[in-house]
Amino acid sequence: MSSLLLIFLGLSTVSPAYAASNEMARPEFAILIVSFLVLMGVTQAGVVFSATTRLSGAKWAKSYYRLADLITMAFAPFAIGGFLLIYFQSSGELFYWLSPAPEEHLSAYLNSDWLLFRNLFCLLVFYGLSAVYFWKSLRPDLSGSDNIDHQEVRDQLYWMSPLIIIAYIVCSTIIAWDFGMMLIPHWHSTVFPIHYWFGNAYAATAALIVLPVLLGRFSSSEFQFSTQQIRYFSMLVSGFMLLWLYFMWAQFFVMWFGNLPRETDALFRQMYGHYAPLYWTMVAGCFFIPFGSLIFAYFNRSVRAMCVLALTINLGNWINKYLMVIPVYSAEDRILDHLSEVALSVGLLAAFVIVVVLFARRLPVYSYWEINLKPKTSVTGDLPTHEVGNYT
Template sequence: MIVIFLVGVGSFLYGLSSEVIQPDFALFTVSFLFLLGVSQTGVVFTAVLRLVESNWGKPWYRLAELSTLAFFPFAILGFLLIYFFGRDELFYWLDATPEEHLSPWLNYRWLLIRDLGGLLLFYGLAIAYVRKGLRPDVVNDDGAPPIDCDKVEKELYLFSPIMIGAFIVCNTFLAWDFAMMIIPHWHSTVFPIHYWFGNVFAGTAAMIVIAVVMRNEDGGSKFGPEQIKSLGMLLTGFTLLWLYFFWAQFFVIWFGNLPNETEPIWRQMYGHYSPYFWTMITGCFFVPFVALLFAIVKRSVLAMCIIAFGINLGIWINKYLMIVPVFSPDNRPFDHWIDIALALGLLAGFLATVMILAGRVPKYSAWEMSRKT
């Protein structure tokens, strides 16, 4: 993993120094936003399950939270790289003529403040949230006096809505600046919801990876049929919610029939990008909706892995279609080795950090798993 990450860093530096080959910042932004959203879902996933006092999801808590913290350095560094090296291309709308009269907050300084501030707010709260849930297990391992778990449980319950709110604020800023603003004169109150819920959808589906890894490591003692089936039931509901938000977004644009709004949508649905669009719909709705109707599918780890892969592929394409068609009528993703190396390097660095963190702290929230609600 470390080697692949270093190759990705090297390819990025090579692309910046080369006059012939330049990194595709739009494509790098897609992979960055995808991994950022999927990883941030870890803390949101645990926060939601704590609020509803779920028992089945407790084996996921610790590793889901660590996956969020693992992307912290990549989130800050990735955003700064895009801001300083790719902003002229991606944030072209900030270079408006004086006659266009942009709002005072639509400038480079405020873009940096709100997006970087949103990321720092989310990760600052996430670190505090994870440390609070980790402390009972760490203190018990050190032989120190036991902590009042009832108090910690109540504090986490009260902290969870704040954590979810920070996630929504952070991702709303990103949805505005990285996707909605690149389409001139487009304003949508539904789009940020569609954006951040897509992250939750993909991140929840990706939880099956944790179950597979841990079942192989400890024989699956913590991730039994109940956990896999319950995750499948949750994904069934999320599939319908994703379609609802997608349709709410699409219907308003279609019914309004304003050329500046419909043209980007038609470019996604027809012509060069049509196969990508229908792959997204198939992976995010058709396949999971039909497959998850059957209980036997929700009990199968292999079937759940295939469905989760399709959902994550669909959400990656969703972000690709949000950004790339605006800049290019016929782009092909990963058309050059630099683009592949950048995406794989970012993924490898993230996974390597998850493994490093998982090796330093207990992999399960034992104190919560021992408590039944």
């Protein structure tokens, strides 16, 4: 009982990134920047879903391979163009540490050219690998030729999967440092980047439940959910939910044990006062509501219920990123005071959805060759290690 109480108290005092003690000028279009970070993080995790399920041999996920890859590639131009726009238009406000006081010494890492290079390089490498990965998976369905060895393509995708995951982790870590952790002076956390990219993977997994339903309304593609696939997704979301809580607790424990005012003061701005309702909405959306829902069998087999839950998780993830950035610059920021930024954020989401729908109308949205591919057996009759799994 005491352990549960300690975890609850820890949960009530942690939030991933947070406000500096001294307020600075709020960046222009801050809510749009937050929405950009959310969409970039969630869509990047799409191809990671494909890579991870290929490596783990989760055959139930074959129907989602192309969809997951598609959302990553659909947002690629937004990601690269959006970062360049932020760098050249808002870096002086968002990355305030690029303009230190004359007597203040900065490390070589805190350099504007190096900021541009490391982020742009990581984005180009990640999206370059993702494009190759996507094309290798797409080509057999586009060609319709029997000359392509499907077994060989499958093996190539399998061995590329670790590179995709590594590139995602490195790219997301750099973004988490520059857009989150470094906003708080002298704050260092080895757990924060993990919490950042893992939260995006959590939200992306939930979003993949909604995506086929959305595409079914705007494209000619048909997709039939099976109860078994929904159950697999509910189990996967349950695992992500518990690990999300673990990483929050791991981050809090280090800060609580260190008891450094520059870190604990940042947390208190989330716990109490103006941002407390948003903070608890975030915790409820990412943990309490999924936890309370997924213990019931109805949610584990209902497409509609899982879609509602997925939207709740993604709302919690958006608030998570909002609390990562905004409180650093304003102690009492109100979302409704910036309706133009909200409208631009909705426009960004709509533009991304339109691109996904256009891709879905012109490309095969399901990896039919992989769905129909029979497992290859060895001479002894056993399946290769990356072929073991559920074929339902």
